[in-house]
Amino acid sequence: MLATTDTKPISDIDLEIMWSRLISIADEAAIALKRTAFSTIVRESNDYAVVLLDENAANLAENSSAVPSFVGVLPRTLSSLLKITPPEEWHPGDCVVTNDPWLGTGHLPDLVVASPVYFKSKLIGFVASVAHLPDIGGTSLSATCHDVFEEGLRIPPMKLLDGGKANANLLDLIRANVRVADQVIPDIFAQISAHSVAQKGLCNFLAATGLSDLSRVSGALQAKSEAAMGRAIMELPDGEYRAVVKADGYGDRETEIHCCLRVDGANLSVDYSGTSPQVNFGINSVLNYTYSYTVYPLKCALDPETPHNEGSYKTIKVHAPEGSILNPVFPAPCNARHLTGQLLAGAIFECLAQAAPDRILAESGSAPSLRAMFSGARADGERFSQMLMCSGGMGASARGDGLSCMPFPTNTGAGSIEMFEGAAPLLIQRKELLASSGGQGCFRGGLGQEIEIEAVGKRPIQVSLMVERTKYPARGLQGGGNGSPAKAALGNGVSLDPKSRVELHPGETITLSFAGGGGFGNPAERSQALIASDKASGYTA
Known part of the structure; x- marks a missing residue:
């Protein structure tokens, strides 16, 4: 005891x-x-x-x-x-x-x-x-x-x-x-x-x-976390830092996230005023989700070692205008809210790059996560509903290359291909890294991947696509290059609307290309040893 x-x-x-x-x-x-x-x-x-x-x-x-x-x-x-x-x-x-x-x-x-x-x-x-x-x-x-x-x-x-x-x-x-x-x-x-x-x-x-x-231990833990985050914020220069992230949006209606990060001593605020208004499609991010994917990247960058609890965020304020894609009004559609909310890490890090560039990542091709939902019925009439959860490349940092096929800022995993195939009449024909998909830089962005999936049942399968970064790939930082964009296409080469619902007939295939991460730093400063290693591994051409 x-x-x-x-x-x-x-x-x-x-x-x-x-x-x-x-x-x-x-x-x-x-x-x-x-x-x-x-x-x-x-x-x-x-x-x-x-x-x-x-x-x-x-x-x-x-x-x-x-x-x-x-x-x-x-x-x-x-x-x-x-x-x-x-x-x-x-x-x-x-x-x-x-x-x-x-x-x-x-x-x-x-x-x-x-x-x-x-x-x-x-x-x-x-x-x-x-x-x-x-x-x-x-x-x-x-x-x-x-x-x-x-x-x-x-x-x-x-x-x-x-x-x-x-x-x-x-x-x-x-x-x-x-x-x-x-x-x-x-x-x-x-x-x-x-x-x-x-x-x-x-x-x-x-x-x-x-x-x-639990009151005493809760109070003590929150005080420790609040103090740790406060010290981390105070290491940043006081000031106002801004970033704009452009996104595919829906159809021809592109969206923008405007982020203003303000530092005042141990207090930090994030203001999304100027962000696009809510849209009539399911890419709106409700305020709870917006808040979470604002404070989490701040925690990762500023105070990654301390286990977090409520105290970690007491000195952080988040504002998103009501009626915007980051604070939509009911009954706005929001099923694919991650396609907007997960872009916030890139906006936050671009702001922090102006104050503490050694603490952040370039944009990740896995933010937002490319998702595809497959649903239908097996030959015996039993229903299935199966999501493919894979990832693009993480952004590079001042310390090293981005990780390939790695989720961030979410941490949901892909799971095994065998379990995916066992749960639905689908067959993974191909799952491979995409060479040269990571942005160039002193440190290279993580590689994306390409997955080809075949419908092997006797009935058509409905596929719901939730794909972002087809127009605006993950951006590099500090002179680093952009990663490769994402895309979706049928096996016959016909490109698909990235946020559509399509029918996959028996024997047909769909190919999903996951975006690469952004590079960090001047590509001319990349070491010859890393360049040689990339070529030997097939990571670059």
Whole structure:
């Protein structure tokens, strides 16, 4: 037992041990979620997160491989849930769920599940998780819808478990509105199982530490994180730094993100005034998602070593004009919100390049992530809904080449090709690095990849494409070159609209080219050893 009570100060050593233990509790819960889930999007691609929060909805710890956007969103979501259902109306065995984009992570497929934690009959905190469900009805995951009502089933905050008893009506409603209920419903219960693991872990934690609740350790952890981030911000020169990121948008309607980063001592603000207005297609990024993908790259660049919690972001302010593509008004479509929100890392880093160029990356070809959703029916009539989750190249930095085929700023993985092929009548004919796709520089951008997929079933397959960076590839920094653009085409060479829904007939193939990352620094300064290594490896021509 640690030498701690509710009145004795927590030493720095004890605090470090406690923090590590809280992270391990979240990790153990995440393992339970992953191992009990049915869909490949959770089991293979890690599109989920588990977070421990105190009684005031402040983030204490999250699982080590959590999706960054989920971690940033969940405290905001729980705060909203507590306004709807005050703490005194929660009870042991309760479980509240919602996928409302404006309350949760920004699009309908992500289900937020929140459960209270009680220790000796006292509410001491919450466990919350997000998992990307394999289907949520509607038009399937795509960028083509004109409002959120087309995009699927929207679940307002509701109790899925009330005192441990399942809400059968809600489960029936979900089951009746999704294509692959045999994956969706078990994945939801996998989240609930993970919460049970975390609840038990937190109670054991309090018993072992001698604490009666989480308030003191939460306050101490937040203070440490706030101080660490404050020191990191103060290392930046005070001033105002600006960047503009252009994007493909939808059709012939291109979009722009205007970013102004202001530093004043230990305080930092990000203002997106001037950004394009919201559009009538699903590429809008709700404010929760915008906030998450603003603070996360700042954390990566300024204070990467300290485990983050709510304290990390107390001195950071984020503003996005209401009615813009970064803060759309309901009922704006937002299923493909990552095509806009994940561009923010590039805008943030371009601003920071003016103040601390040694801390940032050039733009990544994997930001935003190229996604393709395949759905249809097998020969026996059984439905499938399968997402291809692969990545382009990361941007280079002042320290080295960008990583190839690596996600950033998200961290969802590709998973195994065998599992992908086993879940749907699809065959990967080719999956290879794209030579010379990384931007040139003193350090080269990471390589993209090209994947050729064949429909091998007996029925047509619907493909929803969510592709960005066809017009505006990942940009280099400090004199580095741009990476290669992304594209999508049928096997016969016909180019496809990057945000379209197409039908793939048996025997037909589709080829997806993932963008390369931007280079960093003057290409003339690249070492001869690295040039020779690239050529020997086939990375460059």
